[in-house]
Amino acid sequence: MNLAVIGSGGREHAICYKLKQSPKVKKIICLPGNAGTQKIAENIKEDISNFPAVYKIIKEHNIDIVIVGPEQPLVDGIVNYLNEKKVRVFGPDKFAAQLEGSKAFMKNLCKKNNIPTAKFGIFNNFEDASNFIKKNGVPIVVKADGLAAGKGVSVCSSIEEALKNTKEILDGKFKSSNKVVLEEFLNGDELSYFIVVDESSYYFFGSAQDHKRVGEKDIGPNTGGMGAYSPAPLLTSKLEKKIKKKIIEPTLNAMKNLGHSYKGFLYAGLMIKNNEPYLIEYNIRMGDPECQVLMMRLETDLLEIVDYATKNKLSDLKIKWDKKNCITIVLCAKGYPANYIKDSEIKNLSNIFIDKNNQIFHAGTYKKNDKIYSNGGRVLNITCLSENLIEARNKALAILEKINWLDGFFRKDIGWKVIKKK
Ligand code: AMP
Numbered sequence: 001m002n003l004a005v006i007g008s009g010g011r012e013h014a015i016c017y018k019l020k021q022s023p024k025v026k027k028i029i030c031l032p033g034n035a036g037t038q039k040i041a042e043n044i045k046e047d048i049s050n051f052p053a054v055y056k057i058i059k060e061h062n063i064d065i066v067i068v069g070p071e072q073p074l075v076d077g078i079v080n081y082l083n084e085k086k087v088r089v090f091g092p093d094k095f096a097a098q099l100e101g102s103k104a105f106m107k108n109l110c111k112k113n114n115i116p117t118a119k120f121g122i123f124n125n126f127e128d129a130s131n132f133i134k135k136n137g138v139p140i141v142v143k144a145d146g147l148a149a150g151k152g153v154s155v156c157s158s159i160e161e162a163l164k165n166t167k168e169i170l171d172g173k174f175k176s177s178n179k180v181v182l183e184e185f186l187n188g189d190e191l192s193y194f195i196v197v198d199e200s201s202y203y204f205f206g207s208a209q210d211h212k213r214v215g216e217k218d219i220g221p222n223t224g225g226m227g228a229y230s231p232a233p234l235l236t237s238k239l240e241k242k243i244k245k246k247i248i249e250p251t252l253n254a255m256k257n258l259g260h261s262y263k264g265f266l267y268a269g270l271m272i273k274n275n276e277p278y279l280i281e282y283n284i285r286m287g288d289p290e291c292q293v294l295m296m297r298l299e300t301d302l303l304e305i306v307d308y309a310t311k312n313k314l315s316d317l318k319i320k321w322d323k324k325n326c327i328t329i330v331l332c333a334k335g336y337p338a339n340y341i342k343d344s345e346i347k348n349l350s351n352i353f354i355d356k357n358n359q360i361f362h363a364g365t366y367k368k369n370d371k372i373y374s375n376g377g378r379v380l381n382i383t384c385l386s387e388n389l390i391e392a393r394n395k396a397l398a399i400l401e402k403i404n405w406l407d408g409f410f411r412k413d414i415g416w417k418v419i420k421k422k
């Protein structure tokens with residue numbers, strides 16, 4: 001089969017890597033891809049928000065299935081566009097993509113269906129929002145309604161900060177949002193829970209824990225994710241039953257009843273408080289960098305999963321996971337998540353030994369004259385699988401030492417909360 005993967009991050013490199021292991025894959029194209037996907041797939045430079053141009057490429061390459069990595073094209077309706085042209089796409093339609101594309105949509109769906117989530121208010125004028133903030137006090141979480149590239153959420157510890165961030169959102173700081181969602185602050189442990197879904201069934205698709213803050217011990221500004229590990233020890237079978245019964249199944253049923261059955265990967269960002277799960281957010285795609293650790297642990301053929309899901313036959317499949325632990329450490333360009341260094345050569349990559357337990361997934365990289373350069377905030381994902389997390393982390397740190405990229409930085413403490421306890 002011929003496949004197209006849309007996106008250019010570490011997530012998409014990990015998806016291409018896993019797809020390439022399938023004996024049924026003939027060709028993979030990646031739009032636009034990076035220096036890592038280039039080794040596996042044919043990279044094609046195209047603006048992925050230009051759906052007619054994407055469709056033209058898909059036709060030219062006789063693509064059987066399209067896999068969409070990032071949220072923006074899904075929220076913009078790429079699945080509807082390509083389905084109308086009779087192209088098979090793995091992902092939710094534009095309506096279902098609102099689960100991530102509009103926090104107000106997601107929160108209202110939770111309220112209507114008794115799905116546990118933080119108490120909240122949705123506002124489009126400052127006066128009502130500021131009354132809510134003053135009445136409820138701090139800490140309070142201020143969220144832009146629409147997509148904001150990971151920058152739309154702030155946990156505020158003073159009324160002044162909450163009012164300032166609310167005003168900025170209502171004044172149009174994010175083009176995607178004219179509403180603000182104000183939320184009760186939930187104190188607990190975060191857990192990423194993944195499923196793969198077709199119209200009639202769904203399957204667990206792994207658990208992970210992400211590290212969103214830029215600094216060690218989880219301090220500093222939020223990022224897209226500085227590292228992750230899988231599986232998450234927090235997920236017991238008792239907790240999983242609650243997650244399915246109280247969060248996942250009511251959501252999938254609600255979407256079905258709205259006439260837009262969910263399809264694709266669904267990523268629930270959860271807060272676990274006193275052994276009870278609360279939904280913080282939905283992502284309508286795989287996580288990045290969570291996908292990198294999950295693809296290393298996935299034993300089942302990914303093409304088969306996507307093929308079956310798009311034929312609505314997921315229930316015929318068994319999905320198997322390697323029980324080992326996987327960790328990924330994100331190597332970032334200095335300055336990230338603010339302005340960061342670009343076009344810096346990464347010299348030592350060809351000396352690194354990689355195998356099925358040790359991979360370097362590329363994110364913001366490109367290749368020029370046989371050299372690899374950085375062009376993003378998150379640049380490489382050093383991903384290692386091992387019997388235990390400490391060993392996996394040590395292996396990743398040893399690789400980072402060999403790369404020795406002077407314009408980069410990374411967190412040495414990925415997994416600190418669980419590793420510390422051992
Ligand atoms: P989101 O984009 O909604 O996932 O929010 C980004 C991060 O903000 C989450 O991963 C949490 O760490 C934090 N966060 C969001 N909502 C809440 C909440 N209600 N209580 C505590 N922390 C939150």
Ligand code: GLY
Pocket residue numbers: 210224225283286287288289290
């Ligand atoms: N790592 C967080 C996300 O993909 O949204």
